[in-house]
Amino acid sequence: MSEQKDLNHQLNLRKQQDENQYLTFMMADEEYGLDILAVQEIRGWEDVTAIPNAPDFVKGAINLRGTIVPIIDLRLRFGIPSISYGPLTVVIVVSVQIREQQKVMGLVVDAVSDVYSISQEKAKDVPDFQDSDNGQYVHGLVNVGEKMVVLLNLAKVLDLNSKQVAQS
Amino acid sequence: MSIDLSQFFEVFFEESFEGLDAMESELVNIEPGTEDKETINTIFRAAHSIKGGSGTFGFTSVSDFTHVLETLLDQIRDGQRELTTEYVNLLLKSVDCLRTLLRALQAEETPDLEEANELRGKFEAILGMESTAEPTGSSDAVTEVAKNTYQIDFKPKPHLFKTGNEPLFMISELGELGEIETQAFYDAVPDIHQLHPDECFLSWRFFLTTDKEQSAIEEIFEWVEDDAEITINVCGGIFEDAAALSEENEPLSVQKTATQALVSPAGNKELAKKVESKKSTDSSTSNSIRVGIDKVDSLINMVGELVITQAMLSQIGEQEITESTITALQEGLAQLAHNTRDLQENVMRIRMLPISFVFSRFPRLVRDISQKLNKQVELKLLGEQTELDKTVMEKISDPMVHLVRNSLDHGLEIPERRIAAGKDPVGTVTLNAFHQGGNIVIEIMDDGQGLNTERIRQKAIDNGLIQAHEELSSDEVNELIFMPGFSTADEVSDISGRGVGMDVVRRNIQALNGSVEVSSAPGVGSTFTIRLPLTLAILDGQLVQVAQHTYIIPLISIVESLQIDISKVSRVGKDLDVLRLRDEYIPILRLYDIFDHQGAIEELDKTLLVVVESDNHKVGLLVDDLLAQQQVVIKSLEANYQKVDGISGATILGDGRVSLIVDISGLIKLSGLKRPGSQELLVEQHGTEVA
Numbered sequence: 026m027s028e029q030k031d032l033n034h035q036l037n038l039r040k041q042q043d044e045n046q047y048l049t050f051m052m053a054d055e056e057y058g059l060d061i062l063a064v065q066e067i068r069g070w071e072d073v074t075a076i077p078n079a080p081d082f083v084k085g086a087i088n089l090r091g092t093i094v095p096i097i098d099l100r101l102r103f104g105i106p107s108i109s110y111g112p113l114t115v116v117i118v119v120s121v122q123i124r125e126q127q128k129v130m131g132l133v134v135d136a137v138s139d140v141y142s143i144s145q146e147k148a149k150d151v152p153d154f155q156d157s158d159n160g161q162y163v164h165g166l167v168n169v170g171e172k173m174v175v176l177l178n179l180a181k182v183l184d185l186n187s188k189q190v191a192q193s
Numbered sequence: 194m195s196i197d198l199s200q201f202f203e204v205f206f207e208e209s210f211e212g213l214d215a216m217e218s219e220l221v222n223i224e225p226g227t228e229d230k231e232t233i234n235t236i237f238r239a240a241h242s243i244k245g246g247s248g249t250f251g252f253t254s255v256s257d258f259t260h261v262l263e264t265l266l267d268q269i270r271d272g273q274r275e276l277t278t279e280y281v282n283l284l285l286k287s288v289d290c291l292r293t294l295l296r297a298l299q300a301e302e303t304p305d306l307e308e309a310n311e312l313r314g315k316f317e318a319i320l321g322m323e324s325t326a327e328p329t330g331s332s333d334a335v336t337e338v339a340k341n342t343y344q345i346d347f348k349p350k351p352h353l354f355k356t357g358n359e360p361l362f363m364i365s366e367l368g369e370l371g372e373i374e375t376q377a378f379y380d381a382v383p384d385i386h387q388l389h390p391d392e393c394f395l396s397w398r399f400f401l402t403t404d405k406e407q408s409a410i411e412e413i414f415e416w417v418e419d420d421a422e423i424t425i426n427v428c429g430g431i432f433e434d435a436a437a438l439s440e441e442n443e444p445l446s447v448q449k450t451a452t453q454a455l456v457s458p459a460g461n462k463e464l465a466k467k468v469e470s471k472k473s474t475d476s477s478t479s480n481s482i483r484v485g486i487d488k489v490d491s492l493i494n495m496v497g498e499l500v501i502t503q504a505m506l507s508q509i510g511e512q513e514i515t516e517s518t519i520t521a522l523q524e525g526l527a528q529l530a531h532n533t534r535d536l537q538e539n540v541m542r543i544r545m546l547p548i549s550f551v552f553s554r555f556p557r558l559v560r561d562i563s564q565k566l567n568k569q570v571e572l573k574l575l576g577e578q579t580e581l582d583k584t585v586m587e588k589i590s591d592p593m594v595h596l597v598r599n600s601l602d603h604g605l606e607i608p609e610r611r612i613a614a615g616k617d618p619v620g621t622v623t624l625n626a627f628h629q630g631g632n633i634v635i636e637i638m639d640d641g642q643g644l645n646t647e648r649i650r651q652k653a654i655d656n657g658l659i660q661a662h663e664e665l666s667s668d669e670v671n672e673l674i675f676m677p678g679f680s681t682a683d684e685v686s687d688i689s690g691r692g693v694g695m696d697v698v699r700r701n702i703q704a705l706n707g708s709v710e711v712s713s714a715p716g717v718g719s720t721f722t723i724r725l726p727l728t729l730a731i732l733d734g735q736l737v738q739v740a741q742h743t744y745i746i747p748l749i750s751i752v753e754s755l756q757i758d759i760s761k762v763s764r765v766g767k768d769l770d771v772l773r774l775r776d777e778y779i780p781i782l783r784l785y786d787i788f789d790h791q792g793a794i795e796e797l798d799k800t801l802l803v804v805v806e807s808d809n810h811k812v813g814l815l816v817d818d819l820l821a822q823q824q825v826v827i828k829s830l831e832a833n834y835q836k837v838d839g840i841s842g843a844t845i846l847g848d849g850r851v852s853l854i855v856d857i858s859g860l861i862k863l864s865g866l867k868r869p870g871s872q873e874l875l876v877e878q879h880g881t882e883v884a
Binding site: 074078079 | 789850
């Protein structure tokens with residue numbers, strides 16, 4: 026809960042209208058960013074109910090105040106080896122429009138990091154990832170101080186009907 | 194001061210459809226010559242409110258059409274005309290036509306006026322009126338029809354707005370009748386300090402040149418008669434035809450000549466445009482439900498009780514824990530459980546509607562079809578007040594229509610054959626609905642010739658559904674009519690018999706977790722029995738354990754649960770185990786295998802087998818353990834995820850965990866199991882249609 030309070034605090038400090046805000050999180054020492062407007066809440070890891078014959082990155086479903094919400098392990102989604110879940114494992118609940126349907130999903134990440142305001146111009150174009158499956162998931166790259174943050178295209182990342190999923 | 198009328202559209206459409214339903218049911222019941230006045234009045238009233246409403250909202254296509262209908266009804270009501278079968282048929286057709294028009298308007302499409310104009314022509318021929326099928330057509334064209342110029346003084350009383358009337362609409366409607374010139378008088382408008390924004394201070398004088406009768410003008414102002422001073426006078430026309438009217442109307446001294454009056458004011462066109470744009474604004478297509486006030490009241494009572502129980506519990510919570518508080522707490526919790534169950538039942542009742550909503554369409558259907566087939570049919574409706582879930586109701590009506598058509602077409606004989614068989618020439622079709630356990634049962638009975646088992650058998654052999662040497666009981670033969678691609682009709686008619694019928698009926702009903710059966714006796718008749726769960730939102734489930742996972746099997750599909758007698762299991766093919774249970778062979782599906790779970794018990798003699806049935810196809814599901822039975826609320830897994838094969842939905846258990854509900858027919862498909870004997874049975878059907 027304290028995480029959420031901090032987050033709200035930071036949100037207020039950094040409220041600027043002409044820039045997009047991104048929530049960033051850590052995964053395998055890389056920092057990734059999500060459009061903060063897509064983020065519904067941040068929860069701790071809890072046991073899930075497995076969904077039969079689901080791809081490996083779909084960990085299962087949880088009951089989020091009466092709604093059934095699937096939980097996705099982003100590490101596995103990107104083909105990074107999974108780590109064991111502990112009390113510090115974080116689930117970011119996002120609401121994304123996928124193929125004209127608003128879907129609520131939970132993302133398992135290593136840790137929530139920060140909130141940045143990033144102007145659209147600063148976001149660098151994505152290098153040509155044509156050959157890589159993961160390329161289409163990236164919306165842009167941006168430098169914040171010394172670090173590089175990968176901004177994600179959630180609609181693509183969470184589109185479970187895409188070709189890549191069907192093949193895997 | 195303009196109200197966005199579009200917010201009332203939905204109410205108007207709903208009321209209009211109800212009005213049309215009322216008209217239809219009265220019309221179907223009418224026996225020409227013996228009709229009573231009240232029936233005609235009911236029909237007239239329905240038509241009148243549709244006309245009024247559509248006029249108010251600017252749906253002229255509907256109001257124009259209803260107008261001729263109403264005129265005819267009015268004459269019948271006043272005894273000027275005899276009601277004949279021809280009129281009844283025509284009126285029924287116009288009910289259909291109006292429904293189509295309104296549907297189109299509701300969907301914000303431009304309605305197709307062809308049928309309406311044709312019907313209108315017929316009505317006008319009856320009424321002896323000239324055809325004015327194109328009311329807002331070319332007004333410049335010199336017509337032979339006599340035109341009159343009317344002077345209309347319209348002086349609304351201050352409270353006009355409060356009665357919900359908008360002069361703008363009346364004026365624009367007036368403008369559609371012909372050429373109009375408008376003068377507005379605003380001398381009554383007071384000083385700004387005295388001005389009440391919700392009062393009307395304006396009055397108008399119109400000069401209208403039109404080929405319409407004075408009654409058409411009066412009609413526009415019909416709704417505000419009591420709220421305004423209205424005088425309508427003839428003041429001359431291009432083809433002077435005032436002689437007939439001048440007796441009742443004093444000629445007025447008017448400065449304007451008819452030619453001046455012809456000039457169409459530009460302002461009026463703008464008004465019309467405004468109305469047009471309002472019409473096109475998006476009216477939200479909300480799916481509403483009408484709930485009886487008694488149901489709402491009882492809900493409020495329940496909530497009241499719930500609040501009291503909650504207060505009691507929180508009071509106990511504040512006290513120190515002693516023996517007595519624990520007893521009180523237990524009592525309170527029991528009461529809470531009681532309240533919650535009551536509340537749940539009552540909330541479900543809100544979605545419940547009497548089945549008469551579906552039944553009411555059948556009198557018309559039966560009447561039309563029996564006329565077409567030259568059969569005499571009496572339709573009996575029983576248990577019309579039986580309630581079922583709105584969603585179920587919407588989905589059950591198409592299959593029912595199909596079954597009723599079938600009974601009329603194939604079941605009932607033509608009168609001559611009935612007489613020859615010693616039966617009443619009038620056949621009977623009975624629709625009966627009643628509750629049984631947690632299900633609603635709908636029976637469709639006819640006293641016709643019954644199913645011809647010999648022919649069904651022959652057909653099934655021809656189609657390769659069964660082998661010629663197979664011995665089948667007559668019930669088993671009757672079951673064959675639900676197979677895909679089966680039709681015994683000697684010739685294909687437009688009523689039934691395209692061979693895409695009964696299997697679709699069965700599939701649609703199964704999609705609602707229901708079942709359909711047929712029983713039949715030659716020469717006596719046949720009965721189709723549909724069984725449906727009362728609601729789609731809640732399901733009686735058996736919780737089972739597979740490895741460390743809990744699944745829910747719908748109780749309705751469970752035949753029995755048993756421990757496996759290993760000596761009766763034999764292995765078929767590579768990896769399919771089959772259990773001999775009495776005289777049946779039940780394939781064993783290992784749930785952990787199909788769902789790809791590790792850690793389940795694999796030894797057959799240590800597990801339990803739940804025998805389930807779907808599509809008349811029994812399979813055994815291997816589970817580790819049976820847990821509790823309970824009612825579960827069905828939640829969508831698809832909403833945030835996607836369709837999962839073998840799973841129909843999810844639910845939340847008492848401890849807050851998610852549990853998945855097994856979809857038996859999906860599971861059978863997933864397992865790749867085929868019904869022995871007929872390979873194509875479980876292959877998915879494409880391109881189905883409900884005939």
